[in-house]
Structure formats: C-alpha cells, structure tokens
Amino acid sequence: MSWKGLSSGEACSDDAGWSGEPHPDIFVPRAVRDAAGPEPIRPVWRNEAAGVTFQVGVGIDRRFVKWSPPGGIDLTGEAARLRWAAAHVTVPLILGMGSDDQGSTLITAGLPGENAVTARWKADPAKAVAAIGAGLRELHEAAPASTCPFDWTQPARLGEILSGAGRLDPGDWHPEHQDLTVELALARLEHPPDVDRAVVCHGDACAPNTLLADDGTVSGRVDLGALGVADRWADLAIATWSTNWNYGPGWERPLLEAYGIEPDPERTAYYRLLWDLGPRRLRT
Incomplete structure (x- = not known):
C-alpha cells in the first residue's frame, strides 16, 4: 500500500509495507500458537516490516506476542528499551522472548486501556x-x-x-x-x-x-x-x-x-x- 492509499487508522504506511489492523485469518506462526496454548489468539496489528502483534487470552490477564519474521524488526533492541523505560514511564512488562526458523517473538503483559x-x-x-x-x-x-x-x-x-x-x-x-x-x-x-x-x-x-x-x-x-x-x-x-x-x-x-x-x-x-x-x- 502506498502513501496515496493510506486510510484512517493505518498509522504509517508506504510501498515497502503497510501498517494497520491485519486480516483475522492472517498466518499465525508456530511460536505464537505455542505461547497461546488453548487460549484464543487475535491478530491486532501488522507493522511495516511484515511483523504481527497477536493478543493471547482476554481480559486483565491477556498478553501480547509480537512476532517478527527473519530480517524484520530487531526485537532484542525493543526489549532492551522496554526494560530501561519501565523505570520511568508505564510500558509493557516483558514476559519472555524466543526465536526459531520462522522468526522471533517478544511476549509482554497487557496494559489497561x-x-x-x-x-x-x-x-x-x-x-x-x-x-x-x-x-x-x-x-x-x-x-x-x-x-x-x-x-x-x-x-x-x-x-x-x-x-x-x-x-x-x-x-x-x-x-x-x-x-x-x-x-x-x-x-x-x-x-x-x-x-x-x-x-x-x-x-x-x-x-x-x-x-x-x-x-x-x-x-x-x-x-x-x-x-x-x-x-x-x-x-x-x-x-x-x-x-x-x-x-x-x-x-x-x-x-x-x-x-x-x-x-x-x-x-x-x-x-x-x-x-x-x-x-x-x-x-x-
């Protein structure tokens, strides 16, 4: 999707990729399925580097699994920033990280709102x-x-x-x-x-x-x-x-x-x- 095709709700977008709410039937990587177990999985955001954030579970105990494909966003860098920022402002708590042949994952606790x-x-x-x-x-x-x-x-x-x-x-x-x-x-x-x-x-x-x-x-x-x-x-x-x-x-x-x-x-x-x-x- 190009900038010319940008619609409301799609935060930042260009021909190299698009960001916004993904289709409900988007591919769910193996690591996300493993992290969810029997709990429901809902894709909530796709970034410009083709990574997808999934909500796992519902209510106050829900958590989020950010998945990045090979060559995508460096989630270790984001994790380091979250750990530093947590001492100063409200950011998600890191629950776990992982990687396999399909990509890497960053699991965080849900925040209110x-x-x-x-x-x-x-x-x-x-x-x-x-x-x-x-x-x-x-x-x-x-x-x-x-x-x-x-x-x-x-x-x-x-x-x-x-x-x-x-x-x-x-x-x-x-x-x-x-x-x-x-x-x-x-x-x-x-x-x-x-x-x-x-x-x-x-x-x-x-x-x-x-x-x-x-x-x-x-x-x-x-x-x-x-x-x-x-x-x-x-x-x-x-x-x-x-x-x-x-x-x-x-x-x-x-x-x-x-x-x-x-x-x-x-x-x-x-x-x-x-x-x-x-x-x-x-x-x-």
Whole structure:
C-alpha cells in the first residue's frame, strides 16, 4: 500500500509495507500458537516490516506476542528499551522472548486501556489527541535523557539513511515529498535545524502507540523499538502528522497545545522528511 492509499487508522504506511489492523485469518506462526496454548489468539496489528502483534487470552490477564519474521524488526533492541523505560514511564512488562526458523517473538503483559485509534477514540478525536499530546510531554519530562543509553539523534539517523541511499525511491515517500529528487532530499537533510531540546523520544509517536484508559488519560505506551535521545521535535513532528492519518485534518495544533508548545514549521518539516526517508524496519 502506498502513501496515496493510506486510510484512517493505518498509522504509517508506504510501498515497502503497510501498517494497520491485519486480516483475522492472517498466518499465525508456530511460536505464537505455542505461547497461546488453548487460549484464543487475535491478530491486532501488522507493522511495516511484515511483523504481527497477536493478543493471547482476554481480559486483565491477556498478553501480547509480537512476532517478527527473519530480517524484520530487531526485537532484542525493543526489549532492551522496554526494560530501561519501565523505570520511568508505564510500558509493557516483558514476559519472555524466543526465536526459531520462522522468526522471533517478544511476549509482554497487557496494559489497561486500548490504543488511540480504535473506533471509540476515532469518534472522540478531541479527547484522544489531547491525551496523546499530554502523554508525549509526560514521557519527555519523566525519562532522563542524561542517562538514556539509546541514540535516535539526527546524525545517527541520517548516517543510516546515507548508508542505504542507493535504495531510496521517491515513489515510496509521502506525497508532500514526492516532488523531491533523492539528491535534493538528502541535501536538505544535511542541514538540520538547531536542537530545541534533547529528550528521550518514543521513536514511533504515531497515535496507535499510545494506550488510553476509559477516562481518556494515557495508560501506557507500546512499540518502543526506536526509543532514544533526540530533539523533541523528532517525536512531535510525527505525532502531529499522525493525527491527519488517523483523525483527519485540524488536529495538529490541539496536540501541540496539549503538549504545551507552539508550532515550529521548520523543525516539523525537517523531522518529517527525516522520518520519511528513514528505515521502515525500525517502525513498529
């Protein structure tokens, strides 16, 4: 699915893959079946690297099995980030990990609430967007950048993009970037804005990765496989962009108001381009 075909509820998507709710009859890997035993299995999310997250069981004892195919997302990196972040904010508890010839798995306990793009929250975007903005500010304030061992800064991300520059294809990019050549896009990325404030960023601040409790407050965060220190606009640029895909136009400013910051068009544009050219395998 291309960016042109992106529909509401599909958080981040491109021709290299798509993310969103998978078909109920999607393939269930052997490791997921083994982890579930007699309990029911429900696929709940597919990421851009063809990995799938499954819910096992129901109710307060439910757990989630994230499965990544060979060559997909590095779940050991996500596990390390979850363990570090758990000391500072609410994230899923790791219950186990494994790998076999079909791929790797990360099993976590369920958190209260549901993701911010379920039908309930898409019908109440004002409350959902306010919670996402406030929750992002909470993460940025609570997690100490000075002791975070993970790097998501502009130099590190641009270095990874440049290492794979030969595979870049403007046809994969968001429509607002498709008029750029690879050379022009890379030239723009060579001149980043000054860092506003270095914080621990989520790394994939699209709306579905925030969980909301019944009262509309943040109950947790998921999919932290790219968590690391960066300018806070690296998260804000994507969180605001995601409101367009998931709730429609007009919700970017309310998210920034809930966060407590004025719009910054220059930083927003830069970090959206950096995101658009970045490796899809890091997106969970």
